[in-house]
Amino acid sequence: MRRLRPKLRSVWVFHVDAGACNGCDIEVLDVLTPFYDVERFGIKLVPTPRQADALLVTGSVNRQAVIGLKRVYEAMPPKPRIVVAIGSCAIAGGIFYDSLSVYGGVDKVLPVHLYIPGCPPRPEAILFGLGQLLGIVNKKVRAEEYIVKEPIKDRGYRGLFTERIYKDVRYFLTKYVGYYDRDEILENVCEVLRESRSIEEVEHRLIAKASSVRDPRLREVYLVLSGFVVEQLRGRSRT
Ligand code: SF4
Known part of the structure; x- marks a missing residue:
């Protein structure tokens, strides 16, 4: 994953189908439903790229889609302009790899920050990937050793501090x-x-x-x- 802006509080996303079979698109819709409820993390689907922090791209980027995809990217605000490739097709062409009519992956035409693999990726995988945009994954998943320190006898108790x-x-x-x-x-x-x-x-x-x-x-x-x-x-x- 390429380095992102250090601390994003919420991410507004715009979804682009660049030649997907709709399998990935359905899973993207899944994470927006109340069952997976991605909005609880501050990730919100917006109707225009002009309001979007991140672009969620599905599909192998076929020759029909490439111009539209670049236009959508250029319509986004200049920062942070995050691009997320969702599914095997968006990552490297998937089952259409090396076909005549496809570019074979979003990173052939746009800089990609985050790859979410799978054909299609499970909603949990999409949630995990989007969680990385917000930096909440480490917080939720990283294991830490808890070291019991020596009890501190005096913490400076005085006045109201007891x-x-x-x-x-x-x-x-x-x-x-x-x-x-x-x-x-x-x-x-x-x-x-x-x-x-x-x-x-x-x-x-x-x-x-x-x-x-x-x-x-x-x-x-x-x-x-x-x-x-x-x-x-x-x-x-x-x-
Ligand atoms: S990765 Fe699989 S599900 Fe997603 S668009 Fe490609 S073929 Fe369809």
Whole structure:
């Protein structure tokens, strides 16, 4: 796979049939149905290449289709202009390889960033490929060794930052974002709690943190978390 823009938040795609038998096209439609629901990852089918970040190309690129395919590519915005070849035909011609009437693969006419093999590829394979565009595959699939560190006795508890609130926030984050993003957010919240003098200041700082985060998913986490932390602190101050 060629290197893509480092962090895409969502991808709008336009589908082009460049001479497919319709097998691949049906599988592309499959991933858009509520069953596979590719839109939950921010991947949205658009009706015009002018709005598209990525082109999903199926078919072996026959001589009739090539001019249309190039025009569609040129109509896309200049960045990121991602091209995804779906199916054996789009990758290298498939069963039409070396035929007179076909170019034999999208990369003969356009630069391709991502290849999704199969004849046709299963919807899961298309989802996996499109997941790579968003960089979410590593997050979901990569295995990691969990190393138990020595317990830290003193985390700098003082003022509003107590061991009880630390454990509550960590438990909340584990349930809400999982282990992958938890520790970084937790460290930021601990810092806010250590440095704040009042509950209002904690709330203010966490909301400010939310608005400074670029990832909309993490922004949402900080907003929900600010409500949770404030509720916990207020509940404790009443008892
Ligand atoms: S890869 Fe297979 S299913 Fe897809 S267009 Fe070619 S022949 Fe049809």
